[in-house]
Amino acid sequence: MRVDPSYVSNLVGSLDQAQGNEQQLTAELSSGVSISSLSQNPVASGENVLLLNQIQQDDSFTQSSNLVTGQLQVADSSLGSVVTELTSAISLATSANNGTMNSSDVKSISNQISGILDEVQSLANTSYQGQFIFAGGQTSTTPFTTSSGTSPAVTTYSGDDDINYLATPNGQKIQLNVPGSQIFLGTGSNSVFGALNSLVADYSSGTVNTAQAVSDTQALGTAMNYVSQQRVTIDNSITQISTASEAVTSDETQLTSAQNNLMQADVAQVSTQLSLAETQQTALEDVIAQLNSSSNSLFSKLPA
C-alpha cells in the first residue's frame, strides 16, 4: 500500500501535541500546581475539596479557641480573685467574732466585708469584650445587683442558666461558661452572696450574735469551696481547649501535607518530563525540516 503523502501534516499534528504537552508542563512548573483543571484528575479534585474543607475547619477552630481562651482565662482569673477576696472576708469575719473587738471595730469589719461584697459583685459582673461572662446567655445584662432595702441585703441574679459550648471539628463540645447563679448563688450554704450579705448584716450593728456569725462564716467557707469547685470546670475547659487545639493543629499539618501531595507539582518529575518533551519537539522539527526540504523531492532529481 502507498504511504500517506501528507505525512508532514501528521507530523505537524504530533508537533502540536508535543508543544501542548510542554505548555502544560511549563504551567505546572511555574504555578507549582499539578492539577489545574478538574478533568486532569477528577478524583483528586473531589478529594481536594474535602481536604481543604477539613483544613479550613481546623483552622477556624484554632481561631475560635484563641478567642474563647481569653474569655475563659478572664473567668478563671476573676474566680481566683473572688476566692482571694472571700479568704480575706472569712479572716475578717473570724477576727470580728473572736470576742476581743469593740462595737466600732465590729462595725468597721462589717464595712470591710461590705467592701469585699462589692468587690466580689464587681468580679461576678466581670465582662469580656463588653459581654458579662457570668450571666449565662443574658450577656448584655448586668447579672448581679444587690438591694440593701432589707437586712441582710439581697443580691439578685438577672442572668440565666444557659451554658455555651464550643464544638470541635470532631463534634466534641467544650463548656465555655458557668452561669453566675451556679457560682455565686448556689443552693443552701453554697451561696456566696447569701453568706456575705448575712455577715455584713451580722456585724453591721456592732453587736455580734456569735452563733449566727460563726454559722455564716462557715457558710462563707463552704460557698468559697463551692466557687473553687466551679472554677475547676473553667480550668478543665481551658485544658480541653488547649488539648483540642494541639490535636487540631497536628491534624491540620497532616491534612495540609496530604493536600500538598495531592495538588502540588513534583518539580523534579515535571522537569524531567519537560526535558523529554523538548527533545521530542526538537526531533520532530528536525524530521519535518528534513522531509519538507525541496531536495527530497524527486522533481529536484529530474533533469532540467
Add this chain to the structure above:
Amino acid sequence: MGTISTAFSLISGALNADQAALSITANNVANANTPGYTQEIPKWQENDPLTINGVSYGNGVTETGAKSLRDSVLAERLDQQQQLASASSARLTALDGVQALFTPDSGSTSSKAGDIGGDITSFFSSFSQLEAQPTDNALRQGVLSSATTLAGDVSNAAASLNTQRSGLDQEAAGVTSQVNSLTSAISQLNVQIQSTSPNADAGTLEDQRDQDVSQLSQLIGINQITTENNGLSITTASGQLLVSEGSNYQLTTGAAGGVTDFFLGGSDITSQLAGGGGQLGGYLTARDEDIPNALASLDQLAYNISTNVNALNNSGTDLDGTTGSAANPLYIFNQPTTAAGSAANMSVIMTDPNQIAAAAAGQGTGDNSNAIAMANLQNESLVPPVATTSFSMIQNLSATTALGGTATGSITVYDSLGKSYDATVTYTNQGANTWNYSIAMPDTVTPDTSVANQMSYTFGAGETVDPGTNLTITGNAGGGLATITAPPVVAGEAVGAAGPPPTGYVAALDAAMTAKGITGVTVTSSGGVLTIAGATATAGSVIADPVASANATGILQFNAAGTLISPAANVSGLTFAGLSDGAATLNLQWGLYSASGTAGGSNDETPIDFYSNFVSTLGATVSGVQAENTAQNASVTQLQTQNNALSSVNLNDEASALSTLQTSYQAASQVFSMLNTIMAAALNLGDQTTVA
C-alpha cells in the same frame, strides 16, 4: 505501405496517449495542494488487435480519460468518524469552558478566589467562629461577608453557565446556514453529476461533492445513500431527509423555551440532532445536557443551603432579642421557592449583622446554640431524604394462628433528617377473620456524652419513654458503686414534666437511685432533655415512643376467601411526630392493596460532599469526553491516512510518472522519426534527396 501506415497509426496513438497521460500528471501536480482533490490516473485501453491470416497483430493503446482514485466506502467511514470527532470536539470546548469555572483550589491564596468549595467551608466556619463570641459584631459581619462571597460565587458561576449556554445556542444556530448552503451545493452538484457522468466517476465534480459532504459531516451527523445515476441522498443521522438527489430541504430555527430549536419540514428535530454528531450535535449536547446538569447541581446546592440556613436563622433569636416570624423572617439569603434558578438568584438579603440568630429561641442573646446548629449544617445531609415510606402488608397472616396469637413484620423507615427507625406492625388474631393491628415506631434516643460525667437524652415533643428502655445508671453508693436499671414506666408518662419537685420519669429515676443509695447523681429535665449528671457510668439508649397519628392501630377484616374487605383502601396519612432528632414528621403509606412497598432511602451527602461529588463528576465527564475525542481524532487521522494513501497526490509518484511518460513519449517520438525516415526512403525509392 499498409504496414508503415499502421506503424504510424500505432505510434501517433502512443504519442497521443502519452500526451494525455502527461496532462493528467500535470493536473495532479498542479492540484497536489487543492483540498479535496483526488489523485487521477490515466486509463489505458489496448486497441483491438488486427488479425491477418490468423495472426494477431497489436494495434497500440489509447488513453480513454482520467480515473479518480477514490474509495467511497472509506470516504464515508471517514465522514462518519469525522461527525463523531466534531461532536466530541465541540462538546469538549464547551465543557472546558464549564470546568474553567470550577478550577481546583490548590490551597494558595490566589487560587481560592471564586472557589465554591472554599466558600461553603468559610461560610459554615464563620458560624463556628461565632460560637466563640456570639455577640461579637466583627464575627457577625464575618458571617454576612462569607455568605456574600458564597452567594456571589455561586450566582456568578450560574450566570457564567447561562452565558455559555446562550453562546452555544448562538453557535448552534449559526451552524444552520452553513448546513443549508452545503446541502444546497450538494443538490446542485448531484444534478450536474447525474447529467454529465451518470455511469462513471465524475472526477472533480465528485471531488467537490465529497468535499462538501465532508464539510457537512463536520457540522452535523448525516447518513449518505448513493442513488442511481451517480446521485447522492443525505439524511440526518436520525433519518430526516436533507438532500434527495437534486432537491434539498432547509434546516430552520425557532425560539422555544429561551433556546433555539431546529426544524426540518415543520418537525422539531432538536433532540435528534443533539445525539446525531457533528459540531451541531456537540453544541446541543453541551447546551441541553451538560450545562443544564451542572446548573441543576448548583441550583440544588444553592437551594438547600439557602433554605436550611434561612430556616435555622429564622427559628433562633437575634442580637436584638427578636425571633423570626412569617411576617418578618430573619433570612440571610434570598429565600428560593423552587430549586430551579436558585443558584443564579442566590444573594444575601440580610444587611444588619445583628439579625444573625446565634441564640436559640427564647434564650439570651449571649447564647450560641443556634450558631452551633448552623455551623453543624455543614455536617448534615444537604438533600433531605424521602420522609415518606410506602410499605406493604409486610407479613402473611395465617388462618391457623391461634386466637390471640400474633404475627409481626418490620421495615426500616427514614425521617426527613435521615434517621432510621424500625417500624413494626403487630397483627393479633381476633378470630372470625379479624385481626387487630398496631404500628409501632420506637425512637431510639442515644445519650449525648460530649460533656464529661454527664449524659443527656433529647426527647422529641410529646415523646414518651417506652417500657422497653434499657437505661442503667451507675453511681457512688456508700463505699462502692451501685447500678439501677430503668424503673418501670407508667404508660404515657412524660419525660420532662414540670418540676421541682421531680415528676414523671425524672421522679421515677430519682426514686430508684434513692432506693439503691446512690448519691451525687442529679437527674434533671428541661424542655424534653433528660440530663443525668455526676454518674460514674451509664449505659444503653432510651427508647421513646413518638406521637402516632390515627390509624396507627386498627382492625383488619378479611372475608372467608382471605381477601381484605376493611379498611376498603390503602391507609395513608399515618404519621409519627415529635421525633428526637427534630424531624417534623415521618409519614407512612400502608399499601394494603398493593403488592409491594419501598422504604425511603437516606441521603447523607453534606454540602461539601455534594460539591466534591459535583466537581468529581464534572471532571470525570470532561475527562471522558477528552478521551473520547482523542480516540476519535486518532481514528479520523488513521482513516484520513488510509484515504490519503489512496487518493492524495504524491509528488514523488508524479515525478516518477512524469519521467516515465516523458521517456515513453521520447521513445515514441524517436520511433515516429525513424518511421518518417523509412517512409521517406520508401517514397524516394532509395533516393535520399527527393523527400527528406
